[in-house]
Amino acid sequence: MKRAAILSGILHGIILIIMMIGLINPFSRKLEDQRPLMIDFVDISEITKAPIIAPMDVMEPEPAVEAPQQEPEPQPVPAPPLEQPPLPAPMPEPSPPPPPVEQQQSHPKSEPVETPEPEPLPMPELKKEDPKKEEPKKEEKKSERQLEEKKKPESPKQEKAEVNLTKEQPKPKVNEAKEKKKIDDAFNDIFADVTKETKKKDTSKTSGKTKGAPAEQVGEVVTASEIDAIRRLMQRCWIVPNGVRGVRNLQVKLKLNIAKDGTVQSAQIVDRVRMAGDPVFRAAAESAERAIMDPSCNPLPLNPEKYQQWKTMSMTFDPADMQ
Amino acid sequence: MMESKILMMKTINQLLKYIAAASFAIILSNTGISPAHAELEVTINQGQIKPTPIAITPFVDKSGQTFGQDLADIITYDLQSSGLFLPVDPKAFVQSIDSINIQGPRFADWRILNAQCLLAGEVEVSGGQVTVRFRLFDSFRGTQMLGLELSVDEKKWRRLGHMIADEVYKRITGEEGYFNTLISFIEESGPHGRKRMRRLGIMDYDGANVRYLTDGKYMVLTPRFSPNNRDIAFLSFEKQGLAQVYLYNLANGSKKLLGQFEGMSFAPRFSPDATKLVMSLEKRGNSAIYLKDLTSGSLTALTQHTCIDTSPCFSPDGNNIVFTSDRGGNEQIYVMDSRGGDVHRISFGGGKYSQPVWSPRGDLIAFTKIQQGQFYIGVMNPDGSNERLICTDYLVEAPIWSPNGRVILYTRERRSKGTRFSKICAIDVTGRTKCELKTPREATDAAWSQLLDKSAVAA
Numbered sequence: 176m177k178r179a180a181i182l183s184g185i186l187h188g189i190i191l192i193i194m195m196i197g198l199i200n201p202f203s204r205k206l207e208d209q210r211p212l213m214i215d216f217v218d219i220s221e222i223t224k225a226p227i228i229a230p231m232d233v234m235e236p237e238p239a240v241e242a243p244q245q246e247p248e249p250q251p252v253p254a255p256p257l258e259q260p261p262l263p264a265p266m267p268e269p270s271p272p273p274p275p276v277e278q279q280q281s282h283p284k285s286e287p288v289e290t291p292e293p294e295p296l297p298m299p300e301l302k303k304e305d306p307k308k309e310e311p312k313k314e315e316k317k318s319e320r321q322l323e324e325k326k327k328p329e330s331p332k333q334e335k336a337e338v339n340l341t342k343e344q345p346k347p348k349v350n351e352a353k354e355k356k357k358i359d360d361a362f363n364d365i366f367a368d369v370t371k372e373t374k375k376k377d378t379s380k381t382s383g384k385t386k387g388a389p390a391e392q393v394g395e396v397v398t399a400s401e402i403d404a405i406r407r408l409m410q411r412c413w414i415v416p417n418g419v420r421g422v423r424n425l426q427v428k429l430k431l432n433i434a435k436d437g438t439v440q441s442a443q444i445v446d447r448v449r450m451a452g453d454p455v456f457r458a459a460a461e462s463a464e465r466a467i468m469d470p471s472c473n474p475l476p477l478n479p480e481k482y483q484q485w486k487t488m489s490m491t492f493d494p495a496d497m498q
Numbered sequence: 499m500m501e502s503k504i505l506m507m508k509t510i511n512q513l514l515k516y517i518a519a520a521s522f523a524i525i526l527s528n529t530g531i532s533p534a535h536a537e538l539e540v541t542i543n544q545g546q547i548k549p550t551p552i553a554i555t556p557f558v559d560k561s562g563q564t565f566g567q568d569l570a571d572i573i574t575y576d577l578q579s580s581g582l583f584l585p586v587d588p589k590a591f592v593q594s595i596d597s598i599n600i601q602g603p604r605f606a607d608w609r610i611l612n613a614q615c616l617l618a619g620e621v622e623v624s625g626g627q628v629t630v631r632f633r634l635f636d637s638f639r640g641t642q643m644l645g646l647e648l649s650v651d652e653k654k655w656r657r658l659g660h661m662i663a664d665e666v667y668k669r670i671t672g673e674e675g676y677f678n679t680l681i682s683f684i685e686e687s688g689p690h691g692r693k694r695m696r697r698l699g700i701m702d703y704d705g706a707n708v709r710y711l712t713d714g715k716y717m718v719l720t721p722r723f724s725p726n727n728r729d730i731a732f733l734s735f736e737k738q739g740l741a742q743v744y745l746y747n748l749a750n751g752s753k754k755l756l757g758q759f760e761g762m763s764f765a766p767r768f769s770p771d772a773t774k775l776v777m778s779l780e781k782r783g784n785s786a787i788y789l790k791d792l793t794s795g796s797l798t799a800l801t802q803h804t805c806i807d808t809s810p811c812f813s814p815d816g817n818n819i820v821f822t823s824d825r826g827g828n829e830q831i832y833v834m835d836s837r838g839g840d841v842h843r844i845s846f847g848g849g850k851y852s853q854p855v856w857s858p859r860g861d862l863i864a865f866t867k868i869q870q871g872q873f874y875i876g877v878m879n880p881d882g883s884n885e886r887l888i889c890t891d892y893l894v895e896a897p898i899w900s901p902n903g904r905v906i907l908y909t910r911e912r913r914s915k916g917t918r919f920s921k922i923c924a925i926d927v928t929g930r931t932k933c934e935l936k937t938p939r940e941a942t943d944a945a946w947s948q949l950l951d952k953s954a955v956a957a
Contacts, residue, residue: 397538405540413545414614418904418928419673420859458672465638466545470609488538496543 397477397484404476409490413466415497416459423495425456427463431488437474442467445489463492547930549584550670552577553613553637555595556588557630561623565655569621569630572659575704576677577666579924580905581931586613608637615643617666621658628655634666644669656706661951676900677703680947681907682721682730683922685710686940690918698732698746705936711746711753720765720896721945724772730945731756731766731775743777756790757797765809770816776800778808787821787838800838812836813856813880820844820854820863820880831865833880844882853896856880859903862927866895875908877927888929893920896943903927907935907944 416425428445444450444460451457466472467490477485554574559566577583592607598618608616619632627649634644646665650657657678664675685699697714698721701707711730712718719741721732730746743756743766756763761780768775775790784803787810790796800819801807806829810821820833831845831854845851849869856863860880867874867887873894876887893911900907904927911920922944925932935944 402538402540406542406544409540409542410544411546413542414550415545415547416671417547417930418926419671420861420903453672454668455672458670461636461639461643461670462550463542465614465636466542468638470638471612485538488540491539491541492545493541493543494545497545497547 397481401476401478408472408476409466412469412472413492414462415494416455416462417494417497419455419459421455425459425494427456427460427492429460429463429467429490429492431467431490433475433477433486433488435479435482435486437477437479439467439473439475442490459492459494463490466492549578549582550615551584551586551611551613552615552617552666552670553586553591553608553611554588555591555598555616555618557618557632558595558599558620560620563623565621565623565628569655569659569662572656572704573617573663573666576660576663576675579704579933580667581926581933582667582671586611603635603637605635605637605640608635614638615666615670617662619662623652626652628652628658630658630662632662634669656702657950660703664949673904674902674949676902676905676946676949678950679703679901680723680727680950681922681935682711682723682732682945682947683937683941684718684721684943685938686920686942687714698730699937699941700730700748701937705938708938711751720943722767723945723947724768725770725948726772727947727950728772731768733764733766743775757795767811769812770814776810776812776819778810787819789836798838800834801841807832809853811855814858814860818856818880820856822852822854831863831878831882844880845878845885846882847885855897855899857899857903857927858901861903864897864899864906866897875906875925877906886929888927889923889925889932898944898946900924900946901948907946909942909944910934911942 416422419425429442430445431439432441434440442464444464446456446460449456450460475485554570554577556570557566574585578585590611592610593604595618597604598616599620603616603618614637616635616637617632618635619630622629622631628651629647629649631647632645633642635641636643644665646662648658648661650661660678663677667673667675667677679702680700681703682698682700684696686694686696688695695714696717696719698711698718700709700711712734716734716736718735719733721730723730728748730748732744732746733741734744735741736744737755741762741764742759743763744753745756746753756766756775759779762785763777763779764785766775766777773792775792777788777790778785779788781803785806785808786803787800787807789798789800791798800810801821801823805823805825807821807823807825810819812819816836818833818835820831822829823832824830825832826843829850829852830843831851832841832843834841844863845865847867847869849867851865851867853866854863855865857877862877863880864875864877867876872890873892874887874890875894875897876885878885888906889908891910892913894908896909897906898908899905905924906927907922907924909920910923911918913919920940920942922935922937922941923932924935935941
């Protein structure tokens with residue numbers, strides 16, 4: 176009996192330890208990662224606007240992208256029902272969280288500077304709505320934090336602290352002015368620090384996106400259908416070397432430099448050694464090069480917005496399937 | 499406390515992220531994948547099987563004769579007949595011929611015509627020599643591909659046209675040309691049957707300069723050029739109506755009987771080094787393959803007289819001989835080594851196979867096939883695999899290879915309104931292009947010489 180009791184105690188202890196360790200690492204990270212993910216969606220939608228504003232120039236989209244970033248902050252307040260009810264939702268998160276009374280005032284100051292004309296009227300609404308918004312968000316964040324902190328802390332004391340926090344959370348909803356100012360201030364200070372950090376992260380990430388890291392790469396990838404279009408065009412111009420000796424081993428690879436309008440400026444045959452020693456390969460390579468330089472196959476059907484992706488390209492001509 | 503712990507967690511998280519990013523970057527750099535510099539790759543595996551458009555301009559004739567235009571005509575015929583080139587109509591030329599020679603080609607003017615290549619030059623006659631200077635341009639790439647000066651005796655000026663065509667063919671396809679060659683053939687005339695006259699003729703590739711080597715009194719068959727272009731071996735029925743192999747010397751025009759044999763001797767072919775002749779000898783109703791040494795005169799049997807073995811032909815390396823035999827019941831193709839050993843059958847399709855000829859490249863064997871009463875010319879790999887029938891007609895037979903192994907000449911007989919008519923045709927090894935050779939009358943049994951500029955007779 177004793178043994179069984181000891182064993183069960185040890186096992187329970189192990190399970191407890193595993194739960195502690197297992198819960199801390201994965202979940203805490205995931206929860207933190209979720210926030211930037213939400214903001215990602217906002218930025219992608221903003222970037223999609225950029226090409227419409229300035230489709231031809233690579234440099235222009237950057238300011239165009241920055242502008243919409245600032246817009247969503249004021250937009251949700253004046254016209255939530257119109258276009259971007261989903262978009263503003265994540266964005267305001269970072270902005271409102273700072274301590275309720277003081278930072279609300281700072282917001283209106285910054286916002287009218289960005290978009291002076293439409294805001295004056297909606298601004299008062301902002302003040303009214305913000306606290307309402309803040310409250311649920313605070314709740315959400317606090318509940319998230321509860322989850323985090325429940326998992327993080329290993330001692331029962333910390334759990335108690337969380338409990339206190341959760342108890343305190345509903346109070347700010349009712350408060351905003353009255354009860355337990357000290358506790359609130361302490362909490363708000365901590366919370367403000369945390370949100371500042373998340374804000375910094377968010378802003379850094381959004382600014383990175385506007386310069387084009389993840390979102391723009393997705394848009395700049397040359398699609399399979401675009402490659403197919405090039406292939407179809409080149410098939411019309413390439414006269415296949417057929418019937419020659421060793422035709423199944425006559426793959427010719429060329430490096431192309433392409434102008435922004437899609438016209439091939441130059442083509443270099445990669446295998447220069449074989450080019451010099453094998454007249455049949457040389458003939459096949461020159462035939463491929465003629466196909467590339469054929470006026471009826473220039474310019475290539477390429478999207479100028481993805482110029483960086485295709486300004487150099489390698490093209491292989493393989494006659495093996497045509498015999 | 500809370501604040502400091504949260505900060506701790508943040509810093510630890512950030513550290514972990516940096517470590518993860520760094521390790522990812524290291525992995526990428528090791529595997530050679532560089533997402534930022536990944537180059538777009540496109541593979542083209544379909545294209546057009548069509549002739550290359552080429553503009554052949556009349557050469558500027560400094561001697562005031564018509565050589566320039568005549569040479570351009572010969573080159574145009576040669577290249578067009580290969581099926582690999584499409585000469586652009588001279589009426590469409592934008593740039594004048596004189597300005598090409600003075601200013602150089604204006605490539606844009608030729609690109610408009612879709613002329614991928616441009617041939618231009620000048621010809622001069624002096625001291626009994628015709629000299630040509632020509633240049634081949636790639637108008638799409640805007641470069642010169644070839645620039646040569648050639649000269650020959652004025653009497654053989656047509657050779658110049660064929661030589662230029664060969665050079666152009668070689669430069670654009672990468673393979674040797676076959677235009678500066680001779681073609682031997684049996685000219686047929688008169689009513690069909692015993693009274694039909696057959697004489698041995700020889701001509702240039704384009705049907706010019708036809709000469710007859712026999713007078714037509716006796717029936718002649720199956721001419722074969724020696725690899726050095728000095729002799730033609732052929733079959734003649736001069737001696738008591740028996741078919742015997744004769745050698746005709748092209749240099750001095752002499753003719754001699756190869757040897758006294760009991761029965762018929764036929765189907766001769768030279769070895770690649772031109773020192774031996776492999777042929778069939780008939781005895782007691784059966785024929786066997788024999789090797790005749792042309793220097794020592796010795797005769798060696800390679801097969802026995804147990805069945806009908808005929809149509810022997812050396813492989814280009816001289817190590818093997820392909821031949822037809824009915825030892826398996828019906829006519830099939832067999833291969834043996836040059837001493838008569840290691841005999842093995844390579845054709846296993848339906849029908850009868852005959853007249854196998856090994857390609858000068860060594861990669862294919864051409865043959866005649868009769869299946870269900872239909873004649874075909876086909877090719878197969880030397881091991882018998884990958885058999886392809888490339889043409890058919892009322893009667894097709896006697897395939898022979900061009901010197902570069904790219905084209906097959908064969909005899910084609912057609913019937914119309916009760917009459918038969920034979921001509922020699924050329925077909926690309928792919929079977930995609932074919933044309934009829936120019937001959938004065940009906941012609942059969944063609945033989946193709948090697949390139950003339952490589953042989954003793956070329957000059």
